[in-house]
Each structure stands twice: as C-alpha cells, then as structure tokens.
Amino acid sequence: MSEVAAAAPALAGAATPGRTRRLPRLRPGPLLGAAIVLLLLVCAVAPDWVAPYSPLKFDYRGTLRPPSWAHPFGTDNFGRDILSRVIWATRIDMQIAIFSTLFPAVFGTVAGCLVGYFGGVADLLFRRLVDLVVTVPFLVLVIAIVAVLGPGLVNMYVAVSAVGWIFYARLMRGEILAQKRRDYAAAGRVMGYGWPRIVFRHLLPNAISPVLVFWMTDMALCILLGSSLGYLGLGAQPPTAEWGVLIADGKNFMTTAWWMSIFPGMAIVLAGIGFSLLGDGVAALVRRR
Amino acid sequence: MGIVGRIGLRLLQIVPTVALVAVLMFALMRLLPGDPAIQLLGDRATDASLARLRHEMGFDRSVSAQFWSYLEHVATLRLGDSITMHVPVTRLILDRLPITLMLTGMATVLALLIAVPLAFVAALREGGAVDLAIRMLGQVGLSMPVFYLGLILLITLAAGLGWFPVGGIGGGFVENLYYLFLPALTLALSLAMVLMRNLREALIEVLHAEFVQFATAKGLRRRLVLGRHVLRNALVPTVTLLGLQIGSLVGGAVITESVFAIPGVGRLMIDSIFARDYAVVQGLTIVLAVLVSLVFLLVDTVQGLLDPRQEAA
Amino acid sequence: MTSLLEVRDLAVQIGPARPVDGVSFALARGEVLGIVGESGSGKSLTLRAILKLLPGIARTSGAALWQGRDLLAMPEAEIRRLRGREIGMIFQEPMTALDPVLPIGLQITESLGEHLALHGAAARRRAVELLDLVGIPGARRRLDSFPHEFSGGMRQRAMIAIALAGEPKLLLADEPTTALDVTIQDQILRLLLRLRDELAMSVILVTHDLGIVAGTCDRVAVLYAGRIMETGPTGAIYRTPGHAYTLGLMRSVPHRALARQRLQGIPGVPPDPGRMPPGCRFAPRCTLAVAACHQAPPPLRPLGPTHATACLRAEAVAGMAAVAA
Numbered sequence: 001m002s003e004v005a006a007a008a009p010a011l012a013g014a015a016t017p018g019r020t021r022r023l024p025r026l027r028p029g030p031l032l033g034a035a036i037v038l039l040l041l042v043c044a045v046a047p048d049w050v051a052p053y054s055p056l057k058f059d060y061r062g063t064l065r066p067p068s069w070a071h072p073f074g075t076d077n078f079g080r081d082i083l084s085r086v087i088w089a090t091r092i093d094m095q096i097a098i099f100s101t102l103f104p105a106v107f108g109t110v111a112g113c114l115v116g117y118f119g120g121v122a123d124l125l126f127r128r129l130v131d132l133v134v135t136v137p138f139l140v141l142v143i144a145i146v147a148v149l150g151p152g153l154v155n156m157y158v159a160v161s162a163v164g165w166i167f168y169a170r171l172m173r174g175e176i177l178a179q180k181r182r183d184y185a186a187a188g189r190v191m192g193y194g195w196p197r198i199v200f201r202h203l204l205p206n207a208i209s210p211v212l213v214f215w216m217t218d219m220a221l222c223i224l225l226g227s228s229l230g231y232l233g234l235g236a237q238p239p240t241a242e243w244g245v246l247i248a249d250g251k252n253f254m255t256t257a258w259w260m261s262i263f264p265g266m267a268i269v270l271a272g273i274g275f276s277l278l279g280d281g282v283a284a285l286v287r288r289r
Numbered sequence: 290m291g292i293v294g295r296i297g298l299r300l301l302q303i304v305p306t307v308a309l310v311a312v313l314m315f316a317l318m319r320l321l322p323g324d325p326a327i328q329l330l331g332d333r334a335t336d337a338s339l340a341r342l343r344h345e346m347g348f349d350r351s352v353s354a355q356f357w358s359y360l361e362h363v364a365t366l367r368l369g370d371s372i373t374m375h376v377p378v379t380r381l382i383l384d385r386l387p388i389t390l391m392l393t394g395m396a397t398v399l400a401l402l403i404a405v406p407l408a409f410v411a412a413l414r415e416g417g418a419v420d421l422a423i424r425m426l427g428q429v430g431l432s433m434p435v436f437y438l439g440l441i442l443l444i445t446l447a448a449g450l451g452w453f454p455v456g457g458i459g460g461g462f463v464e465n466l467y468y469l470f471l472p473a474l475t476l477a478l479s480l481a482m483v484l485m486r487n488l489r490e491a492l493i494e495v496l497h498a499e500f501v502q503f504a505t506a507k508g509l510r511r512r513l514v515l516g517r518h519v520l521r522n523a524l525v526p527t528v529t530l531l532g533l534q535i536g537s538l539v540g541g542a543v544i545t546e547s548v549f550a551i552p553g554v555g556r557l558m559i560d561s562i563f564a565r566d567y568a569v570v571q572g573l574t575i576v577l578a579v580l581v582s583l584v585f586l587l588v589d590t591v592q593g594l595l596d597p598r599q600e601a602a
Numbered sequence: 603m604t605s606l607l608e609v610r611d612l613a614v615q616i617g618p619a620r621p622v623d624g625v626s627f628a629l630a631r632g633e634v635l636g637i638v639g640e641s642g643s644g645k646s647l648t649l650r651a652i653l654k655l656l657p658g659i660a661r662t663s664g665a666a667l668w669q670g671r672d673l674l675a676m677p678e679a680e681i682r683r684l685r686g687r688e689i690g691m692i693f694q695e696p697m698t699a700l701d702p703v704l705p706i707g708l709q710i711t712e713s714l715g716e717h718l719a720l721h722g723a724a725a726r727r728r729a730v731e732l733l734d735l736v737g738i739p740g741a742r743r744r745l746d747s748f749p750h751e752f753s754g755g756m757r758q759r760a761m762i763a764i765a766l767a768g769e770p771k772l773l774l775a776d777e778p779t780t781a782l783d784v785t786i787q788d789q790i791l792r793l794l795l796r797l798r799d800e801l802a803m804s805v806i807l808v809t810h811d812l813g814i815v816a817g818t819c820d821r822v823a824v825l826y827a828g829r830i831m832e833t834g835p836t837g838a839i840y841r842t843p844g845h846a847y848t849l850g851l852m853r854s855v856p857h858r859a860l861a862r863q864r865l866q867g868i869p870g871v872p873p874d875p876g877r878m879p880p881g882c883r884f885a886p887r888c889t890l891a892v893a894a895c896h897q898a899p900p901p902l903r904p905l906g907p908t909h910a911t912a913c914l915r916a917e918a919v920a921g922m923a924a925v926a927a
Contacts, residue, residue: 136577137536
C-alpha cells in the first residue's frame with residue numbers, strides 16, 4: 001500500500017502546479033467557528049446594541065407569548081423578551097468561558113513546565129494529584145467545592161480553577177518531558193543558561209501548542225459546565241441572565257411555553273460548536289508548523 | 290502473573306487513591322473558612338443549639354482528633370450520619386446506588402448501540418455525504434449539555450407524545466427499565482457522540498491496516514472481515530475512552546437525575562448540597578471515587594481480553 | 603502449454619498518475635516467477651490489482667486471466683471465493699499483516715471454515731498440520747499464541763500457513779523476506795520452494811532483490827516505473843541482460859553468488875508517477891540512452907524464444923555485459 005501512499009503527494013503536487021509555498025487553506029469549519037465566536041463576542045461586549053428590548057422590561061399583558069415577528073424567541077412568564085435575555089446572557093457565558101479557563105491555563109502551564117523540568121518529589125506529588133482528579137468525576141468535585149463555598153458564579157470560578165489547572169499541567173508536563181529529551185535543551189544547559197531561561201524561553205514555546213488547542217476545547221466545556229451549574233442552581237444565580245439559568249426558568253413552563261427553555265439552549269449549542277470548530281482550526285494551524 | 294493476581298494488585302492500588310480522596314474531602318470540609326454549624330442553623334441560632342450541633346458533628350474536638358476518627362470511619366465504611374436526615378450516610382447511599390448504577394449501565398449499553406453502527410456507517414463511507422451528516426450530528430451532540438438534551442426529550446417524547454413518564458421511577462426492575470429509558474437515552478446520546486467520533490477515527494485507521502487487506506486476501510466474507518478483524522481492533526481504543534468517560538458519565542447522571550427527578554445518588558448529592566449536609570456530600574464523593582476506580586479496573590480487564598498485547602505490558 | 607495466469611496490459615490509475623502501466627506476463631503451472639523492481643516500481647500494486655485488493659480510488663484496467671477467466675471483470679462475490687482458495691497471498695511485514703488481537707490458530711481456522719467448510723476440532727487438527735508443514739515447532743501449542751509472541755521468521759511462516767489454508771494453486775508473495783534477517787530469508791525462500799514442489803503450487807515472488815531471484819525463480823520480469831522492462835528465463839537474463847536497467851541492477855550486486863543485498867548504484871531516482879517521461883521511462887537515468895529512447899516508449903521485442911526486452915539498446919547492453927563478465 002506504500003505505493004498508493006507514495007503516489008498521493010505527487011497528486012497533490014500535480015493539482016497545484018507552480019505554487020511553491022502553500023498558504024493555509026481556509027476550511028469552512030474553522031471559518032464558521034470563528035464567525036460564531038465573533039458574533040458571541042459582539043453580543044457579550046455590546047448587548048444593548050444587539051438586543052431589541054431591555055432584558056428586564058416586564059410586560060404583564062404579554063406574558064408567555066410564542067415566537068412572533070415582534071419577539072422572535074417569544075416572551076417569558078414576566079413578558080420579558082427572550083431573545084434579548086439570551087443576548088444579554090451571552091455576556092455572562094462568555095465571562096464563564098474566559099474566567100473559568102484563564103487561571104487554569106496560565107497556572108497549569110507554568111506548573112506543568114516546572115514539574116516536568118525538575119521532576120523529583122514535586123512530580124511525584126503531582127502524579128498522585130492527577131490520579132486523584134481522574135478518580136473523582138470533575139463535575140462531582142466542582143459541585144463538592146461549590147457546596148462548601150456556597151452557590152454563585154465567583155465560587156464556581158474558584159472551584160473550576162482549583163481543579164482545572166491540573167489538566168493543563170498534565171498536558172504541559174508531558175510535552176516538556178518530550179522536549180527535554182531533545183538536543184537543544186541539553187545545549188542550553190551546556191551553555192550555562194539558568195533554568196528559567198531554558199524552561200520559559202526555549203522549552204515552553206515549543207511545547208505550548210497542545211495547551212492552546214486544549215484551551216479552545218476547554219472554553220466550550222466550561223460553557224457547558226457553567227450552564228449546567230446555572231441550571232442546577234449552583235452557578236449564576238437568578239435574576240442574572242445566564243443560558244443555564246434561563247433554561248431552568250423555563251422548566252416549569254415546559255409544556256405550555258417550550259420556547260422559554262429551547263432558545264437559550266440553542267445558544268449553548270451554538271457556542272459549543274463555535275468554540276470547538278475554532279479549536280479544530282487552531283489545531284490544524286498548529287500541526288502545520 | 291495470573292489474571293486474578295493482577296486484579297488483586299489493582300484492587301490494592303485503589304486503596305491509596307481513595308484514601309487521598311478521603312483526606313482531600315476532609316480538608317475541604319473542615320479547613321475552609323466558615324462554621325458549618327452556623328451555615329446549617331442560620332445566623333439567628335442560639336449559642337446552645339449551635340454548641341449542641343457542633344458536638345453532634347464532632348466539631349468541638351481538635352482538627353487532628355477529628356481527622357483520625359474520620360479516617361477510621363472511612364476505613365470501616367462508616368461514613369457517619371446525615372446531618373439533616375439523621376440516617377447513616379452509608380445506608381442512604383446504598384439505598385440509592387442501585388438506581389444510579391442501573392441508569393448508567395443502561396446508558397452505556399444504549400450509547401454503544403448508537404455509536405457502533407453510526408461510526409461504522411461513517412467510516413465505511415469516509416468523506417461521503419452520510420459521513421458528513423453523521424459527523425455534523427456528532428458535533429452538535431458534543432455541544433449539547435446533558436440537561437438541555439434531557440429537557441428536549443422530556444418535552445417531546447414524554448410530555449408531548451406521552452410515550453414515557455415525565456420523571457420518577459417505577460416499582461420494580463422491569464418497570465424501571467421503562468421509567469429509566471428516557472434518562473438513560475439522554476445520558477447515552479451524550480456519551481455516544483464522544484464514542485462515535487473516536488470509534489470512527491479508529492475504524493478508519495483499522496480499515497487501512499494491512500491485516501485487514503490480508504484478511505480480505507484470505508477470501509473471508511466482508512462481514513467477517515468487518516465484524517471480527519476491523520471492529521475488534523477498533524474497539525481497543527474505544528474501550529479505553531469508555532473508561533475515561535466514566536467521570537463524565539457520573540457527572541451526567543447527577544444532572545440527569547435532577548432533570549428527571551430520579552432518586553439516585555446524583556439527586557442525593559444535589560439535595561445534600563442545598564441542605565448543606567456535608568456528611569452526605571463527603572461520603573458520596575468517596576463512594577463515587579471507589580466506583581470509578583472499580584470501573585477503571587474493569588476496563589483494564591476487558592482491555593486485556595480484547596488485546597492480548599496488553600498482558601505483556 | 604496453457605498459462606495458469608495471464609496478465610494482459612494491466613494498468614492502475616490513481617488520480618492523474620499511472621503507477622502501473624501496461625504490464626503483461628504469463629505464468630505456467632508450477633512455475634516460480636520473480637517480479638523485480640525498486641520500491642515504487644508498481645510491483646506490489648500489480649499483485650494487489652490481480653486480486654482486486656486496491657482501494658476504491660485506484661482504477662484498474664486490462665485483464666488478468668485465471669485459467670481463462672478474467673479476474674478483473676469478476677463480481678466481488680466471485681473473486682472473494684477465489685481469494686485464498688485458488689490464489690493465496692502473503693505480505694511483506696507479518697507483524698502488520700497478521701491481526702494482532704487474534705490467536706494464530708483462529709486466523710488459520712477462519713480460512714478453513716470459509717473455503718473448506720472445516721470447523722471445530724477438524725479445523726484445529728488441520729491448522730496444526732499446516733503449522734507443521736511450514737516448519738513451526740510445537741505446532742499444537744502455538745495454535746493459541748498471538749502474533750506478537752512469535753519471532754519474525756516464525757511469524758512469516760505462520761502467515762504462509764494461513765495463506766496455504768485454502769490450498770491455493772498460486773501463491774502471491776509480496777517481498778516475503780524483506781523484513782527478515784539474511785539467514786531467516788534463506789530459510790523462508792527454501793520453504794517456499796519446498797512448498798512449490800510438495801503442493802504443486804505456482805509462485806509469484808515480488809522482490810527488489812535480484813539476488814533472491816537468482817536462487818529462487820524460474821523466470822523473471824523486471825519492472826520499472828510501472829512498466830515491464832525485460833522478461834525472460836532467469837538464466838538467460840543473468841547471462842545476457844537485454845535491458846540497460848537490468849544491467850544497472852546487476853551491476854549494483856557485486857557477485858551473483860553472494861548477491862543478497864539491497865539495490866544501489868544507479869544514479870538518479872525513479873520518475874514521479876504523475877509526470878512520467880514520454881519515452882523509455884528509464885531513459886533519464888540511462889547512460890546508454892540515445893535520442894530515440896526519449897521519444898516514444900519502446901515496445902517489448904523478442905530476444906529469444908521466451909526472452910523479451912523493451913530496450914532499444916539491447917545489443918549494446920549485451921556487449922557491455924559480455925565485457926564485464
């Protein structure tokens with residue numbers, strides 16, 4: 001079969017004659033992902049521009065209205081425009097995506113670098129920690145921590161950060177261990193560079209790609225997690241407009257006003273798709289290097 | 290080493306991990322700021338009632354004394370009494386565990402029933418329209434939170450069409466198969482999307498493997514080539530993934546039980562959190578850690594059966 | 603003498619490339635034919651095309667007549683029954699060609715069930731006989747062993763046993779010894795010759811090693827860039843090579859009696875299958891090439907009763923070979 005494989009690059013070459021250095025092809029998936037994420041960011045930054053109504057304006061004469069031209073997503077039990085509430089909720093959910101991953105990504109990366117480079121007792125302890133985190137379901141651990149701290153967005157960030165960094169650190173540690181075996185790391189030591197320079201100037205940039213890709217995926221996961229906790233009443237608290245909270249709001253009207261829960265859920269799905277498609281694009285870009 | 294010896298060794302390896310979980314939970318529950326007694330009884334509780342509760346919970350003793358008695362309890366599987374329900378935590382958990390086990394078990398079976406055929410169809414038509422549709426379905430499925438999926442199924446199949454009960458459980462095993470079907474399907478769909486994606490990749494890789502071509506060159510029927518050689522090999526990484534997904538599955542069960550009002554350990558967990566019943570939260574976390582460890586062990590054993598090369602490793 | 607297998611004008615098209623282009627040869631009953639060429643010459647593709655094992659993107663044309671019936675025109679169900687039963691095949695690397703998660707015994711008995719309707723204990727008995735036949739010691743115990751528990755040479759023997767399960771009349775061997783140590787190579791080649799005699803089987807042996815051909819094959823076809831350069835009896839080709847490429851191959855082997863080593867020594871690399879030269883495909887690398895060589899692909903022409911070449915400079919080549927000898 002090696003001959004079929006051998007013929008393949010030749011075909012690719014024949015298909016694009018004369019082009020010596022190919023530009024990264026713009027694939028539809030990542031492009032769509034970028035567009036979705038951009039749309040969500042616009043909603044998050046300027047919801048008052050995008051949303052047709054105030055998310056808080058009650059209208060007792062127009063409660064539980066099904067989707068119409070005036071209210072594309074319908075209205076809730078207080079007559080509030082659901083589209084506007086979904087748009088305002090974007091701000092909270094984007095915040096969740098960023099705040100739940102920022103600390104874990106940064107701290108986890110640095111921690112992973114250090115354990116990976118130095119090994120020893122710290123590495124031993126870290127590996128036990130990984131065993132532990134793998135053994136207790138992530139959601140259960142986060143819920144247990146939130147239970148102690150009390151429900152709420154900030155406590156949720158604390159809980160997710162307290163556990164989440166370990167995944168980044170594990171990823172980074174593996175990469176650093178692989179990079180350490182390469183010649184240039186030894187060369188750095190021979191030249192008498194200090195460890196901070198070797199670790200952060202030489203090893204880290206070569207090992208960071210998988211972490212960046214994971215960061216994208218993690219943002220999608222954290223939106224799902226944040227909305228789940230919001231739904232359970234452990235994350236964002238009503239009356240804050242958050243997608244999970246909006247879905248929970250509509251739960252009691254499930255049979256009479258399905259639109260109250262269904263549309264906020266679509267926003268979650270859209271965000272999840274956006275971030276993971278973008279993540280695929282980043283992964284493809286990184287692999288090209 | 291025989292298979293029994295290996296399993297025994299792995300069982301022993303679970304002990305330190307679970308002990309570590311227990312220590313962590315103790316630290317989490319006792320060392321964080323705040324007085325659980327005040328949190329439990331509220332600001333307006335009298336000093337006398339607070340003192341009584343603290344004594345009941347053992348909080349009036351030194352931290353190290355509490356720690357040792359706690360470890361002793363965990364080791365002997367006495368997880369203390371529920372603060373709010375005044376029932377031994379172990380009893381409480383054991384009463385509800387079967388429902389959760391049944392739910393996750395059904396979900397796993399359903400997930401495989403969904404993922405394996407879809408992955409097969411996609412892999413055999415790699416790059417085609419059907420493959421694209423299945424991959425898009427997977428992408429949407431992966432982005433769909435469990436509670437939302439559950440609500441949709443609830444609205445359409447249970448409340449709308451009336452095919453299934455809207456929640457709760459039935460009176461016996463057979464009735465529960467019916468009551469738990471929709472929640473299990475919810476969990477299964479989430480799990481199936483992850484499995485499908487992975488299995489599709491694995492199948493595509495195996496389909497291009499030389500041993501598949503050799504099996505074809507032997508003149509075996511296509512069904513035998515696919516069913517015996519391709520599937521068997523592709524299942525090896527999928528079983529690994531299935532094991533790694535057990536955490537998500539348990540997390541998903543916690544949420545699903547809330548959506549469908551199922552009295553399993555997941556629902557117990559959420560209820561206990563709102564009731565600030567730390568003894569139950571703590572006990573549950575430890576029990577779930579033991580369960581997950583046992584599943585890892587099971588997956589390792591199945592791996593050994595599926596892939597003889599693992600035994601040497 | 604009617605041919606067991608006759609391949610006529612076989613071509614494999616993958617996209618715009620034609621890595622096999624107009625290959626014809628015939629094989630008599632009981633004969634061992636060597637197909638020699640560098641990697642990328644299309645020799646493995648040729649073997650796979652005959653059994654219709656190529657993936658969908660590869661399109662095959664021409665004919666492969668098996669006892670008069672065209673394999674390439676056969677419906678899948680029919681050729682499937684023929685694979686393993688009439689024509690067996692062994693691959694280069696037994697480690698990747700054997701299913702890693704199934705015991706060897708099962709990999710034999712599944713073929714027995716498929717082709718000979720042998721099942722259960724009868725199949726296991728036959729499997730032991732087959733492992734004995736290919737010289738695997740302790741055959742009965744090895745039935746439940748997995749591929750990774752065998753040594754390289756034993757794995758190749760096991761693969762041969764599997765291929766023999768359907769009692770084929772022809773064995774296609776795709777570089778069966780390339781992955782093995784030199785001493786093991788000899789054992790496997792001797793095994794193939796013994797099986798040919800004992801089972802009255804024909805063999806097509808694909809290799810890049812001219813040395814292997816010398817001691818094993820009755821006839822040789824030399825393949826280069828998807829075309830047959832020269833074909834004839836092994837002895838004749840060694841005595842009087844009729845193609846500049848064959849000569850180049852032989853020169854890269856110091857002495858034919860010791861010839862057990864990789865090809866080397868021809869300057870340049872084979873052409874890109876997407877951009878074949880218009881004339882003789884070897885012409886760009888050929889030191890003997892004249893203007894005519896670059897214009898049109900030379901057809902095969904007879905040099906003797908069963909010896910043919912596609913070289914315009916065959917006479918010059920013969921002269922050079924004589925000087926060298």
